[in-house]
Amino acid sequence: MGENAARSIRDKVCVVGVGESEYGRHGSIARPEFQLAIEAILAACNDAGLDPRRLNGFASYANDRNDAIRIATALGVEQTAFNNMHWGGGGGGVAGAVANAAAAIIAGYADYVVVYRALAQGQFRRFGQASVTGRSRGQDMWRLAAGLLTPPQRFALPIRRYMYEYGVTSAQLGLIAVASYKHAQHNPRAIMNGRPITIEDHQNSRMIADPLRLYDCCQETDGAAAVILTTPERARDLRRPLVYLAGAAQGAGYREGAMSDNRPDYTTAAFSDVARRLYASAGMGPEEIDVAQIYENFTGLVLMAMEDFGLCGRGEAGRWVEGGRIEHQAVADTGAPHAGALPINTSGGNLAEAYTHGFELMVEATRQLNGTATLPVEGARTSLLVSGPGVAPASALILHN
Amino acid sequence: MAEFVDGQYFPEGYAVPDPNDALSRGFWEAAREGRLVVQQCRDCATVQHPPEVLCHACHSFDLGWKEVSGRATIYSFTRTVHPANDLLRERGPYNVVLLQLDDHPEVRMLGNVLDADEEGALAIGMPLRVVFERTAVDPDVGEIVQPRWRLAEPESG
Numbered sequence: 001m002g003e004n005a006a007r008s009i010r011d012k013v014c015v016v017g018v019g020e021s022e023y024g025r026h027g028s029i030a031r032p033e034f035q036l037a038i039e040a041i042l043a044a045c046n047d048a049g050l051d052p053r054r055l056n057g058f059a060s061y062a063n064d065r066n067d068a069i070r071i072a073t074a075l076g077v078e079q080t081a082f083n084n085m086h087w088g089g090g091g092g093g094v095a096g097a098v099a100n101a102a103a104a105i106i107a108g109y110a111d112y113v114v115v116y117r118a119l120a121q122g123q124f125r126r127f128g129q130a131s132v133t134g135r136s137r138g139q140d141m142w143r144l145a146a147g148l149l150t151p152p153q154r155f156a157l158p159i160r161r162y163m164y165e166y167g168v169t170s171a172q173l174g175l176i177a178v179a180s181y182k183h184a185q186h187n188p189r190a191i192m193n194g195r196p197i198t199i200e201d202h203q204n205s206r207m208i209a210d211p212l213r214l215y216d217c218c219q220e221t222d223g224a225a226a227v228i229l230t231t232p233e234r235a236r237d238l239r240r241p242l243v244y245l246a247g248a249a250q251g252a253g254y255r256e257g258a259m260s261d262n263r264p265d266y267t268t269a270a271f272s273d274v275a276r277r278l279y280a281s282a283g284m285g286p287e288e289i290d291v292a293q294i295y296e297n298f299t300g301l302v303l304m305a306m307e308d309f310g311l312c313g314r315g316e317a318g319r320w321v322e323g324g325r326i327e328h329q330a331v332a333d334t335g336a337p338h339a340g341a342l343p344i345n346t347s348g349g350n351l352a353e354a355y356t357h358g359f360e361l362m363v364e365a366t367r368q369l370n371g372t373a374t375l376p377v378e379g380a381r382t383s384l385l386v387s388g389p390g391v392a393p394a395s396a397l398i399l400h401n
Numbered sequence: 402m403a404e405f406v407d408g409q410y411f412p413e414g415y416a417v418p419d420p421n422d423a424l425s426r427g428f429w430e431a432a433r434e435g436r437l438v439v440q441q442c443r444d445c446a447t448v449q450h451p452p453e454v455l456c457h458a459c460h461s462f463d464l465g466w467k468e469v470s471g472r473a474t475i476y477s478f479t480r481t482v483h484p485a486n487d488l489l490r491e492r493g494p495y496n497v498v499l500l501q502l503d504d505h506p507e508v509r510m511l512g513n514v515l516d517a518d519e520e521g522a523l524a525i526g527m528p529l530r531v532v533f534e535r536t537a538v539d540p541d542v543g544e545i546v547q548p549r550w551r552l553a554e555p556e557s558g
Contacts, residue, residue: 128483129486135419135542137418141419141422142511146511147481149485149489153481156479156481160479160525164525207480208481209482210482259451260450260511261477266476
């Protein structure tokens with residue numbers, strides 16, 4: 001224990017500022033992705049009360065196109081002391097990139113690290129479209145030969161199996177979407193603000209890849225988001241109340257990256273190992289989580305991730321999300337028996353705020369603890385962020401105030 | 402006796418596997434002969450799919466191919482309705498199954514079931530048998546044959 005405590009990141013780093021660019025449907029924002037990245041970073045510095053020239057560390061994930069040195073040059077920062085890219089896993093890198101930045105601060109490499117993700121699917125490729133011609137080779141060949149081209153097609157398979165094993169229904173998947181959309185109605189930044197949906201809308205939405213309907217899938221959008229990290233000592237000189245990183249974990253368990261859907265624990269969201277290490281790192285358990293942001297690539301994987309993180313029992317998530325449990329008190333139906341028990345995706349998340357590859361969830365995880373959330377969970381002391389259900393490597397972190 | 406089929410599951414112009422792919426060449430060569438094979442370690446007999454550079458269990462690089470019966474069970478499936486591109490939009494909805502080989506249930510393969518694209522045609526647990534689709538004859542790499550699947554009668558005994 002002693003050695004683990006000495007090596008823990010707990011309370012050694014604070015999130016001091018968050019920000020984002022304008023969010024819009026893919027193709028709706030004319031400004032280039034690089035500019036959106038800069039806008040998000042400047043907004044986060046402004047939120048923190050930090051001169052952007054003092055940033056000296058940069059971290060991102062998912063092969064973000066807007067590389068650190070180009071941003072550092074554009075901003076005229078005095079020094080670039082840490083540049084880091086978290087490997088692979090798409091949206092599985094959100095918490096991982098933040099954790100890498102925290103490690104750099106603890107190691108003394110850098111004092112103020114910005115973690116960011118910019119993703120303009122209008123300027124670049126839409127994730128839901130894929131042109132496939134010629135000859136396929138290597139690891140991609142097996143998926144392509146069977147016609148698995150897009151994320152909803154690919155993740156329909158584990159979600160279907162999960163639903164089959166535990167008797168989960170499409171309407172239970174839909175409750176994840178309804179919660180996100182309800183929360184987005186309070187968030188003026190959310191693309192789906194002003195466009196609420198009901199469970200009937202979810203059930204009537206068109207099929208994308210059975211069992212996934214339109215509202216089970218994350219949006220394709222343009223936008224960027226960023227957070228700033230520093231030491232608690234430096235954080236005290238900045239604007240916002242202190243939000244500490246309590247713990248973080250990244251990676252995968254045994255053979256979770258096995259291709260052609262050969263990972264052993266097929267009906268999990270591949271977080272079993274990460275969840276165990278996260279709670280050990282933070283020195284707390286699932287019962288201590290007050291609010292959670294759980295990456296919604298697809299609704300079904302949110303249920304599977306809830307089980308991996310012990311928020312409910314294995315196979316129970318479908319029933320657990322009923323009765324308003326995951327909805328903020330303010331938006332739950334009148335008389336919902338479990339209203340507000342554990343609100344998730346309180347800004348609207350990937351489904352209804354914007355799809356910055358999940359980084360808007362990190363921004364919201366922070367806002368829930370520093371008094372700037374659009375739909376604050378009263379008295380929240382801890383905030384869980386889960387990044388990239390169903391992918392490897394994935395990551396997660398816990399913040400506290 | 403292996404069944405060969407001439408119709409293509411995906412339209413002309415859709416990507417086809419390169420049968421000379423370094424890791425999987427033996428798989429595609431066997432398919433030309435109407436045999437379904439999986440990679441097997443010659444040292445510890447572990448079976449793995451898709452083929453890898455080394456045995457993930459014992460780290461041997463001495464890997465061969467094991468022929469399997471071609472009978473399998475649907476482990477999961479999807480029916481893709483929203484097309485990923487214009488070529489597939491014209492084709493219409495198709496199915497993708499994840500199957501477990503009856504001989505080696507620890508191994509899952511992706512595949513497609515012929516004549517089962519309509520809604521409700523597939524269910525988890527349905528038995529399958531392999532057939533071999535003569536997809537193309539390529540002037541550079543020769544004949545390209547891919548395993549596809551048909552719904553099968555449950556095997557008795």
